Amino acid sequence: MSAYIPGYVFLLFSLLIGLGSRSAAQELSPRFEFGHIQEQDRLSSSKIHYLLHDKDGYLWIATNTGLNRFDGTHFVQFRHQRNNPHSLLNNQVYALCEDHQGRIWAAFENGVSRYDKATGLFEHITTVRNKALGICKNIRCDRAGNIWFTSRNLGLFGYTTQTGVVQYYPAYSSDSTGGVRTLPNGFVEDPYRAGFWMAEAHGLRYFDTVRRQFTTHSNNPRHSPVLNPNDVSALAVDGNNLLIADHTDSCIVVYDLRSQQILKRIRPETAQDRARFFVATIFVDRRHNLWVSTWGAKTFYIDSKTDRVTPLGHAKSQPASLGGDFILSGWQQSDGTVWLGTANGLAYTNPERTLYDVYDLEALFPALTDERGIISFAEDADGSWWLGTSIRGLLHYVPATNRLDVYPLPDKTSQYPWGMLVVGIEQRKNELLIGTGRAVYRFNTLTHQFKTLELPPAAKLVELRTFRLVGNQYWAFGDGKQAFAYDLARQEWKTYPIRSTSTDPRFLVRQTLLDRRGNLWLDIFPEGFARFSQQRKEFIVTDTHQADYENTINSLTEDRDGSFLMATDMSGLVTYDPVRGQDIIRAENDAMTLSQSTAARPDRFGNTWVANQNLMSVIKAGEKQQVLNFRLPINEYTTVYSTWLFPMRNGHLLSAQKGHLVEFKPENLRPVRRPEPVLLNRLRLNDTTLMLHGRMSPIRLKSDDNSFMIEFSMLAVSVNQQYRYKLEGYDDDWKESGNQTNAVYTKLPGGDYIFRVEAIAGDLKSRETTLRIHVDTAFYNTRWFKALLIAISLVLLYSLYRYRLRQSARLHHFQIQMTRLERDKAEIQYHNLINHLNPHFLFNSLTSLNSLILTKPKEASTFLRKLSVIYRYILQNKDSELVSLEAELAFAQNYIDLQSTRFGDGLRISIDVTPDSLTRKIVPVTLQNLLENAIKHNIVSDDCPLTILIYAKNDTLFVQNSLQRKSFVETSNKQGLNSLKSLYRYLSSREVSVDETATEFRVSVPLL
Template identity: 65%
Template sequence: MAGAIRGRFLRCSFWLMSLLVTRGGQVQAQQRPVHFEFGHIREQDGLSFRVITCLLHDREGFLWIGTNNGLNRYDGAHFVQFKKLRNNSNSLSNNQLYALCQDQQGRIWMGTENGISCYDKTTGRFRHIVTVDNQPLAICKNVLCDRAGDVWFTSRQRGLFRYGTKTGKIQYFPCYPTDRTGAVQMLPNGLVEDVHRPGLWLSERNGLRYFDIARQQFTTHRNNRQHLPVFTGNQVSALAIDGDRLLIADQIDRSIIVYDLRRQQILKRLAPIRQRERDNFEIATIFADRQHNLWVSSWTHMPFFIDARTDRITELVHDKTKPMSLGANSFSSGWQHPDGSIWLGTVNGIAHTNPERALYDDYDLEPLFPALTDENGLLSFTEDTDGSWWIGTSIRGLLHYEPATNRLDVYRLPKGRGLYYWGHPVTGLSQRGDELFVGCENAVYRFNKRTHQFREIALPAGARSLHLWSFLLQGDRYWIFGTGKQTFAYDILRRQWQTHPIRSASRDPRFLVRQSLLNRRGELWLDIYPEGFARFSPQQGCFLVTDTRQADYEATIGSLTEDRDGSFLMATTLHGLVAYDPVRRRDLIRPENDLMTLSQCTAALPDRFGNTWVAEYNMVSVITPQKQVLNFRLAINEYTAEYVTSLFPMRNGHIMSIQKGHLVEFKPEHLLLPRSRQTVLLNRFVLPDTALLLNDLKPMIRLKPEDNSFAIEFGTLSATTKYRYRYKLEGYDDAWRTTTSPTGAVYTKLPGGKYTFLVKALDPQGFETPIRSLSIQLAMPFYRATWFWVLAVVLVAGLLVSFFRYRTRQTARIHRLQMQTTRLQHDKTQIQYQNLINHLNPHFLFNSLTSLNSLILIQPREASVFLKKLSVIYRYILQNKDSELVSLQDELAFTQLYIDLQTTRFGAGLTISQNIHPEYQNRRIVPVTIQNLLENAIKHNIVDDEIPLRIRIYTENDTLYVVNELQPKGFVETSNKQGLASLKSLYHYLSRREVAVTETTTHFIVAIPML
């Protein structure tokens, strides 16, 4: 059985040996059939569908997988799926794929259910060819990209076509020129290119065809002018190329024809035999690996393997009870990885195995001797000089197995009876010449390999009551150890026993020699329970205890061996692997235990390459010289724990492990993988809302400022090696980051700029793959761009200058306003003082008193009213002398008192009318404004009964108008000409609206803005 490493936690692919022999003393030799074990990649791993139809390894390193439900691109860790999308002509035309190829421009071509499609990596789009000459292509099960750069494909019913990649034109080559309607049936896996001539080979129901590209002619058995033996009328169901050879599945002759293309002759015919009453034909798939082995599958669901060296045919059986069997009953395509592993596209995903890197062979002895696995099964092992193996069992005697011929002999030990009919457990086997020394728990035998006879060696008196535990052959002396402080050495030449005591002060009744070891310097060491280690002193003839430590793991030691540094390695069920330095007398629980899947172990053994193999049941860990740990599980003994695993060195440098009914031969040299030629594949660039498919044609990714969080998926296409990855983003990361799974890098909230993503892979031996890189340009947000900051500085500087100028202007304005306010305040004071002077003017007072006197004499009551109004007027003036504004309503009430006094004085000579809209009653004006204007009109105009003075007061458009007819006097008393000017100045201070004074030939108009 062969196996292959799968990662840091090593998963192996193995090839089991089916051993079918009869039970008995002598068994006829039988050749062991080859049996493979497979790893699997299935839908749960990300495949779009389980039924695989075709495989293509492109020049970038990706694996393209065609299925019955879509196309997949695989990088070893991630799948990218392509499917037909409704209303999207740039997607697949049909999800049913049959064949794949890559042209010289890197485009991927595929045969589908309704024609062919092409995927262009530069655009990420598909384009389709579904008709030729207005006729549908229908099912196209073959597509091929030839050496000249053209694309050839077959339509199942119409025949052969060529698409010129340079011209974009399609040529049709009907198999029957007289019948272009399609009387031909092209089969899948039925189109291959001749490796020596410019031509194509086609399989067809009516026989093999050859198409000469230069002459554009077909050759069949009907026009075989050269009489080539390969052309017959037999139906051909599949074709394949194997180096210089054409492989032809001849359904009629029920054989695979191997045809030499260079010499144009048939080399041989391989005829698969019928097994289990199932017919292997007709052949659907033939795949030839680099060793010229053939992997074949039939339409009747019978896959098998043909060994190139022996032409032996082995059925690849799918066993539902064995998860590492093929996993399906047929496959449609095959591909061989550069590391030698075989990938088969089956009806249940991809099955992969690696016959070139077999990590171990498994020899299952149970079918030979079914009773072997009763109780603990195999216990001890030694290798004969002729390459055969001797095995001691728990209750089934002594076995002799010849792996080359698959022969098993069983020998019953003396004194067998009852449960131990075949003899007591054989725990020690040592070989010397033609004899085996067979050690049991209470007896020792010499077994003659030629006569197959046992001869018991009588034990010395001191050993007859002991339970013998360990046996060791040292030259001509055979040592036995067990319970008690006495050890015994049998002199083979003299046939005498010698007794050698263990100098120990222990009085523990459980005293026991658990393990014995002969180191590279020829020193004999014992592991003693419960005291520690003892070394044999030839001078004193006894064992001297060198370390009396009471280690807690002492009672759990399963094996004792020596590593390359001279330290003792102990497999324990308490602490796992423990190392002991006999010089410094120090023990160390190996730190690698934390990396092993084993929490305990029963066997440990170093190999010639510096690795340490550790085992417990069917679990195995390998510690490399670089302190890396590879873990894997054997697919045996999954349902039992009634056995003990042991490890034994072999002469060829291999390590033998006994596992109940199995002998597992490990091959340490296969751990030394050749330096990886793999490269890391950059698969996808994932943004929050989309994903960009990466390839060699996209050297740079350009991103918007908001796309500053992303993930990069990468992987290495390998099913047998688990890689560690190191990556960094130059311009952001200071050092390399390390990851194993998931295989991807995630970055969030990056600042804008130019970055370069670097990634490399490291295999288990520390070899690095070439560094892959991806340039990323992340646009700066505008507020972080240089131009933005330059503009911002300019704007800020401009704002500062503008603000400075504004403050300067405002300061000057405030200064002017303060001066103007001072001046207006002065004007206001003057107006108020002028108002007071006007109303306290002796002329006004004299006129008012004269009118009052006249009324007193004539109309006393009206005089009293007149006096009251006069007092109210002066009270109003005095009350509002400090007020800037009063309501229009109050001002009008005051004005009416003034009008009443003037009407009393002038009678019919003065007419004053008012038209004030109610909405303006609460508006405000300067106190005594209307009175001043009325006083001004009376002062400057003639007031007479014959020429009455008419004054109108009204509101309009937020303005109070005082209009008097123009009847100017010749001389005006007490006028200083400053009243209206002061009023204008005061309103300028209070409002942006000015007092308007208009003088016409007939009227004098003053417009007062209401506030």
């Protein structure tokens, strides 16, 4: 425990040893630090009447202006609504209880109500037998599940849950009104018998719920010692004991319900407190300590071990005090946290797991505040502490008894009557080695005598600044380049050089460190670090790199990784690896509220504690390092001091805070039990909010309610927990939310989901809390709609396919018809050409034949025979689309012979076709037309013979002639080649092509 108790101080001069000693002592009183939740935190009212922790884990808070449900972060408020008969009966809520079905019952100014979590509705009872209930301030659910409540000036009422009937039980059979004044917190159930104890101004009463009878001091067949006419103002049950607030005797009576004997009476120590001991509330924690409040606005804490009654009030200057002068209700969590409903909101504290204890030496020795206060520390084997101060000498403090002794140093002066600054204290058996700026003293802890240790001449020339005990050697360092070591066994000084090349006149040794390997290190300004070499017997500078932070190093320790841990003004927390020679400015600086660091030290769990006056930061060990920031409720009025952190034998850390000492308990940072399950508070939609509770059936949401936020939290203030959640069916993995207590989802597709959330505190994890959520699928996303849509699409596609198929067929038919028409047209044109050419050819042939008959009768016969062959070929193939190239060449040869007869040497035609091409097909009379076309358009004479070459190559027949155009061509309609091209366009993918140069004309006909 810690204390802030003012004490008396007396001065004792020791005549035997000639040294002054100042002693002060007071009994250490319990001290608690409270956190607060008030109206600014969305509590409906700061005046709290009752606290109820329900089976689902929520905290229900009855206040002066409504009912609240609290999950640790979020409040749900219930208020009276004039136009809603199922809202809260009245905003003045006095008491609460929960029945076996999980319904919440509340007592009001004008009756009682019950709240059904499933329906979210309140049902009210305001009259019994046509009589108004009036003010009801107590309500209880008994072990059988029935509800009992009291009404001021009427008496006791019982509600049977099976029948729903309310029965009235007057205190006196002859008194129809009851005449009982039952105060709040004056109605408790007997833990062994079926009955209730009632506090009343005319004495304690007991009501037997089976026999339906009252027992009072006037009707006391068992002669119970507690049934007397004394005014009883409050009751509480503590295990087997009934606690009775006896206003008449100004005490709390502890009554054993089994033995029916009074065990003891607890009274305040002072007459003033006893005079105001009109108890309104008794709350019992699980260690049987009592938290008591009186109607005179006085609050007390009663220790179960000593029965000491300690005032416990609110101080405006201390934000961590109770917060209010009046308590009406209390509740304790499974982790030990005590929740108190006060007249100024919720107050909570955990006396079982305090993070630190504060020792107020300033109250025992006010002169400590004159300067920097306590600056050095050594722990005695007997558990007491030796403390060095800036100008107030040597202190000896016994925390168990809160006793403080002050010993002036031998160098005291009229200006400094307690001596100069005590830089360092080291203890060796029953002796303290005390280092100051100009001297070293040996102090016997048994005789309390000082002895000055003579310094070597060189040490007298410097200002000594730091000291270190290493084995039998006591080291002293200052602002010179020499180190001094006193051998305690040989009782002699040795001097060792510090090999520094610095010429800075400000040279000094600021800090020392003994690492885990036994190496002695120095922090030297302005060069860096130096290590003592056992071989060379000197300090060797190992690091001359000077970062900006090195000008402001305030403390030097070693962490569990072997790195140097430094608190600096410039860069906060810095680590230095002496092996690699690398320094790191810690990233956690950004998460700390400290702008500067004056002390840093690791604890046995690997956490790092950092201090700057009354601001503290703790970097928790682990992969995901968390930072806990808090402010100590001390020294709010000054900043003229430095903070120190010292290790203690019990694994704790002691911080010197001017006139206070703070003992930190790192083990209380670690959760000792698995976190409670996370509470689900509300599911918020765009236009409404669904209240959640522990036994929730699956939530069904409409398709347009697919965007929502889920609030969750854990009712835990003594644990720094982190949250993570997952919506199964949507999230692939868990989402880490840290301290955030809500999850937001937007535009979820329809389906079934499971929301999972859990809390993590250190290495421990809570059980999962789950909520099933069904989101209706929009009709356009349902299976039947999609199936219908697919079916309609298939029908449409099929119909479109059939339509396109019919259209394609019609188009194909039209194309075929068009092709046939085009083909017929081409054939007709071709045949017309042939028919047109036949008379012309016949006229020329007959003219030639007539000439032959006159000149060459024999040749005329041959000419006539070939002419007849030509016409026979035309008549035979006039209906044929194609003929073989061999037949066409034979026909063409007859035609060539006739033309040769006509033109003689003026026409030269050669044929070069390979045998493998003779089987290929060609349109009939093609060669005749091409040959005639060449003869028609070119000059044919002996002087200018026309050369025609017919050859086949690459499945193509070429007809090539020398180009010697006539100036005028008779009977030329220029349709011959075009008709041939059109006809071949329907017979082949390859076209008839014409190539013309200045000297040649060539037609290419594809062979089919």
